[in-house]
Amino acid sequence: MSALELQNLTRRFGPTTAVDEVSLKIAPGELISLLGPSGSGKSTVLRMIGGFETASAGRILIEGRDMTPLPPERRPTGMVFQSHALWPHMTVAGNIGFGLRLRRLNRDEIRRKVDEVLALVGLAGFGERSPAKLSGGQQQRVALARSLVLEPKVLLLDEPFASLDQHLREHLRDEVREIQRRLGITMIFVTHGQDEALAIADRIAVMRAGRLEQIGRPEQIYRRPESEFVAGFIGQISFFDIEIRGGQANFGGLPLTLPLPDGPARLAIRPEDLALTPAPDGITPAARVTRVTDFGSHLSVDLMLADGNRLKAQAPAGQPLDEGARLIPKPRRVSVYRDGRLAFVTPDAPLAGGMPPPEPLPDMLGTLLSAAR
Numbered sequence: 001m002s003a004l005e006l007q008n009l010t011r012r013f014g015p016t017t018a019v020d021e022v023s024l025k026i027a028p029g030e031l032i033s034l035l036g037p038s039g040s041g042k043s044t045v046l047r048m049i050g051g052f053e054t055a056s057a058g059r060i061l062i063e064g065r066d067m068t069p070l071p072p073e074r075r076p077t078g079m080v081f082q083s084h085a086l087w088p089h090m091t092v093a094g095n096i097g098f099g100l101r102l103r104r105l106n107r108d109e110i111r112r113k114v115d116e117v118l119a120l121v122g123l124a125g126f127g128e129r130s131p132a133k134l135s136g137g138q139q140q141r142v143a144l145a146r147s148l149v150l151e152p153k154v155l156l157l158d159e160p161f162a163s164l165d166q167h168l169r170e171h172l173r174d175e176v177r178e179i180q181r182r183l184g185i186t187m188i189f190v191t192h193g194q195d196e197a198l199a200i201a202d203r204i205a206v207m208r209a210g211r212l213e214q215i216g217r218p219e220q221i222y223r224r225p226e227s228e229f230v231a232g233f234i235g236q237i238s239f240f241d242i243e244i245r246g247g248q249a250n251f252g253g254l255p256l257t258l259p260l261p262d263g264p265a266r267l268a269i270r271p272e273d274l275a276l277t278p279a280p281d282g283i284t285p286a287a288r289v290t291r292v293t294d295f296g297s298h299l300s301v302d303l304m305l306a307d308g309n310r311l312k313a314q315a316p317a318g319q320p321l322d323e324g325a326r327l328i329p330k331p332r333r334v335s336v337y338r339d340g341r342l343a344f345v346t347p348d349a350p351l352a353g354g355m356p357p358p359e360p361l362p363d364m365l366g367t368l369l370s371a372a373r
Helices: 042-050 092-102 107-120 136-148 166-183 194-200 218-223 228-233 363-372
Strands: 004-013 016-026 031-035 057-062 077-080 154-158 186-191 203-208 211-216 238-244 248-251 254-257 263-269 274-278 287-294 298-304 310-316 326-331 335-338 341-345
Touching (some): 042 077, 042 186, 107 136, 203 218, 228 238, 248 263, 274 310
Parallel strands (some): 077 154, 154 186
Antiparallel strands (some): 238 263, 248 254, 263 335
């Protein structure tokens, strides 16, 4: 049985559809990240699961029970908001134990549970402090502890680290992942940060304009984006309009073999999927280096192709590259899109000697490639 199941979940605000028939199954103990740009509907989905928004249509099932008509206090969920929303007149222990008091637990039981969860989030001994005397990261830990102490079946986090600096955000992200694994709790983490989603999630659900664009493991989302939108939203990527004729296309003046039917397409290449070699004198076409940025672990290289198109590439740290250098960029892996959807992708393990053969694709894509051959 799924820990959580969304069945055609929809939310309308007048004529505007904020969430459009979202269906999703989440396994027990799984951490799912809802990822998308602002306005994509991800936070609205989370609020409907928690009962803070009313679904216009569809159902929300937790362990097979329909939660759709129930108010937040009757759902086995906990929610951590972007704002800490701590009671300033209560101590840390008072904030964390507030929900337990509403459940009429005795004082000793409340104290025991509060002490346990404070230790879990790394705040043992902080119970009598005022929230105003805590740092932003510590306040967010209190907000997390306040939800965890209620022992929810599903924990919901709505961009909880958005107001924190990068270093602290990464640190707390890793802590949350460790707590989630230790407790085995089902968790949904909303973010618009792709790095955060890739680092923390078992699976990522990418949303756009209220609909799910793609659901998969982080490596699937990154290496096999099923639409141009997902490819452009996750990581760096360069797109090129190409024309395929007889299985051949032109990439910056260089020939590229693509086993697809004739017609226009969009070529997508990630920076790390390009091999850069110096162009011998007199060899054209070649790409010209317009900028090199040293990130310590690698070099980010901006290239101008012979046809005027620009391209992002990546080179090893320490490699001598200067602006104006002439290089030949050889794609080791590409994706091709038609009508915004994936039509062809090369395998993850390129073969020596050139572009690898196509991997079999499911359904209509596989039929299309077979026909092309």
